[in-house]
Amino acid sequence: MAHVGRVFLDQEQSIALLVDLAFISVRYSQAFFDSVGVQWQTVTSPVTYMLVHGDFTHLLVNVLMFLAFGSAVGRRMGKRQLILFYVLSGVAGAAFFAFLNAESFAPLIGASGAVAGMVGAVCFYSFAPSDPSNPMPFQSRKSTFGFIAMWVFLNFVLGALPPEIVGLKGGAIAWETHLGGFIFGLLAAKSFDGRGLPPNPFEFRPPTLT
Numbered sequence: 001m002a003h004v005g006r007v008f009l010d011q012e013q014s015i016a017l018l019v020d021l022a023f024i025s026v027r028y029s030q031a032f033f034d035s036v037g038v039q040w041q042t043v044t045s046p047v048t049y050m051l052v053h054g055d056f057t058h059l060l061v062n063v064l065m066f067l068a069f070g071s072a073v074g075r076r077m078g079k080r081q082l083i084l085f086y087v088l089s090g091v092a093g094a095a096f097f098a099f100l101n102a103e104s105f106a107p108l109i110g111a112s113g114a115v116a117g118m119v120g121a122v123c124f125y126s127f128a129p130s131d132p133s134n135p136m137p138f139q140s141r142k143s144t145f146g147f148i149a150m151w152v153f154l155n156f157v158l159g160a161l162p163p164e165i166v167g168l169k170g171g172a173i174a175w176e177t178h179l180g181g182f183i184f185g186l187l188a189a190k191s192f193d194g195r196g197l198p199p200n201p202f203e204f205r206p207p208t209l210t
Contacts, residue, residue: 021045023045024045072122092180097113100176108177114181155175
């Protein structure tokens with residue numbers, strides 16, 4: 001992972017790598033295009049920003065959140081669709097951040113937008129009738145709505161607080177990215193649902209004994 005690789009770089013190299021991989025909204029402004037043009041980071045950073053984290057605590061929180069929500073989503077979607085859904089959730093989070101912060105020079109890093117997509121998908125699947133083979137964390141519409149309200153409120157609060165209060169150094173919580181990924185996950189989960197797809201004819205199955 002890119003975050004681990006930064007540990008072996010000096011400070012100047014680490015910052016240069018972060019800037020190259022981070023999503024920076026102003027890169028997509030007309031003024032930036034007119035003065036600099038399209039850079040390779042313009043194409044890659046909506047994905048590569050998910051590979052970089054502020055510190056190991058930031059990385060650990062995202063990993064734990066993914067394990068908590070992504071495992072249920074993965075069982076529902078299947079591996080390939082989960083990977084695509086994860087990436088697109090992160091891209092959606094970055095796009096929503098850029099929409100609300102079009103002229104920002106702040107580097108956006110972390111996989112929180114992609115993880116928020118998992119949270120949104122879990123909420124969507126929790127609205128549907130329960131599936132005993134793959135239970136969701138929320139067992140009723142009431143509890144699902146309650147979690148959504150709490151999650152959105154908490155993101156707004158954490159985003160409004162000074163970074164030092166929530167234990168961050170040199171950066172703030174990008175609630176816009178979380179919200180963008182969550183909205184994408186909530187709206188797109190149905191399209192990625194693999195539960196009703198026919199079985200893969202090339203997938204190995206135990207032989208049927210006669």
